[in-house]
Amino acid sequence: MSGCMDVCIDMWCDAETCDLSSTRLVVARKAHKCVECDQQIVPGTRYERCTGKIDGDFFSDATCLVCVDVRKAFVCGSWVLGQLWESVEEELFPRWRTEGPFECLAKLSTHEAREYCQRRFAEWEAD
Numbered sequence: 001m002s003g004c005m006d007v008c009i010d011m012w013c014d015a016e017t018c019d020l021s022s023t024r025l026v027v028a029r030k031a032h033k034c035v036e037c038d039q040q041i042v043p044g045t046r047y048e049r050c051t052g053k054i055d056g057d058f059f060s061d062a063t064c065l066v067c068v069d070v071r072k073a074f075v076c077g078s079w080v081l082g083q084l085w086e087s088v089e090e091e092l093f094p095r096w097r098t099e100g101p102f103e104c105l106a107k108l109s110t111h112e113a114r115e116y117c118q119r120r121f122a123e124w125e126a127d
Contacts, residue, residue, distance in 0.1 A: 007095065007104065008076035009087045021052030028062075036067035036084040037116075050081060069113035074104075085120065093124050 026049045032041040041047045041064050048063040061081050063071075071084055074092060096104060101121060105114045 007074055007092060007107075009074045009091045010076070021050065023048060023050045025049075032062035034064040034067055035061040035082050036063055036071075039064055039066075066110065066113045066116050069108050069110050070117060073107040073109075073113075088117075088120070089124050093121055096121055097125070 025046055028041050028043050028045050028047055030043055032047065033039070034041055034047070041062055046065060048065070048068045049060065050063065051060040052058070059081075063081070067084055070088065071079055074088065075084070092104065101118065105117060108114050108117065
């Protein structure tokens with residue numbers, strides 16, 4: 001088995017392509033909800049703000065830094081906002097079950113992301 005160093009979650013979707021988009025790290029001035037994990041982003045913390053336009057409709061979404069870390073570690077190329085954890089559960093967690101999560105967790109840059117992934121995996125296993 002090859003392990004997690006070559007894991008590449010495929011989130012490609014041709015149903016919606018952005019006409020334009022911008023992604024940047026900002027500091028929350030008010031509370032937001034992460035589009036990926038639904039956790040609250042509290043004022044004063046950094047998060048990723050993604051804005052853009054799809055089929056003439058504008059969007060603006062917030063992603064917590066834990067989910068940004070997970071996405072950077074495991075998603076290759078483009079991604080679909082709001083589908084990170086569904087993709088992780090379909091493509092990554094089954095591999096963790098058979099090969100173990102240790103190499104995958106090493107790809108994450110923060111302790112918070114490693115802990116959150118372990119918690120999500122335990123919940124996924126329990127279902």
